[in-house]
Amino acid sequence: MRSNVKDKQFAVIGLGRFGRAVAATLHKQGYDVLCVDSDEARVAQILADRIASHARQLDSTQPAALREAGIFEQDTVIVAIGNYVQESIITTLNVKEGGVPHVVAKASSEIHMKLLKKVGADHVVFPEHETGCALARSLTTPGILDRFELDPDNSIVEVIIPEHFAGKTISELRLRSSFGLNVLAVSQDGKFEINPPPEKRLGKGGAMVVIGANQDINRLPI
Structure with missing residues (x-):
């Protein structure tokens, strides 16, 4: 067992825009x-840009090629x-059968x-779909600054404090009984206070992070 989080090893298979961005960030x-x-050109470019420790x-x-490269040890x-469905599915199967504990795969469609x-696959991402949904939400609910979906029905969101919430305490707003939401954090001037007390007064222009059902979040006056 590795003692340090930074000792965790990652492999990225596929060096298009998405794969390159993931590798560069890690x-x-x-x-x-x-x-x-x-x-071969993409591999050479990754090495030239010094984005990865190793590239092959x-x-x-081909499972044998993955094993030889050390993929199964990650x-x-x-x-x-994402754009080559057959190769994507076969590769994902190979990696899981090779014993990799956590496999994240990019999808290009619902199917x-x-x-x-x-x-x-332990986790599947659908970047185009997620980006489209995020854009639609930002256009229809501009008061939501960020959103993390826990599942299709529940989310954690960062929202601009509604104007008529400003100056009131969390206790006075009764967010849990009125909206079914719990406040996780409140920010003012870019600094967050985690697990704020009930007597915390919300400031105008600040933001709050709440957790709850999407249908309840949608009832917030934002």
Whole structure:
């Protein structure tokens, strides 16, 4: 068992825009990243840009190639071959059967997402869908600054404090009884107070982070 979080090892399979962005972010955070792609030019570019610790050109549909590259020894593998469904599914299956404990796969459609889950992906991301949903929400509910969906029915959201909430305490607003929401944090001037007390007074122009059902969040006057 690794004693340090930074010792956790990641591999990214597929070095398109999504895979490259994931690898670059992990590398900047100090993690060891192994990158692979079937395109030799993409592998060379990753190494030239010093985005990854190691990069290999290989066919990820071949289990032997993945084993030789050390993919099966990683803690988390991100399969970022979203636009090539067959290769994506076969690669995800290979990685899971190789014993990788945590596999994240990128999907390009709803059906692709279902198939990836069927072959064992622990987590599936659908960037285009998620970006579209986020844009629609930002246009229809501009008071929501950020959202993390716990599941299809519940979320954690950061919202601008509604004008008529300003100057009142959390206790006075009775958010739990009136809206079914719990306040996790309150910010003012960019600084967050976690688990604020009931007597915390909300300031104009600040933000609050709440958790609850989406239908209750939608009832907030934002």
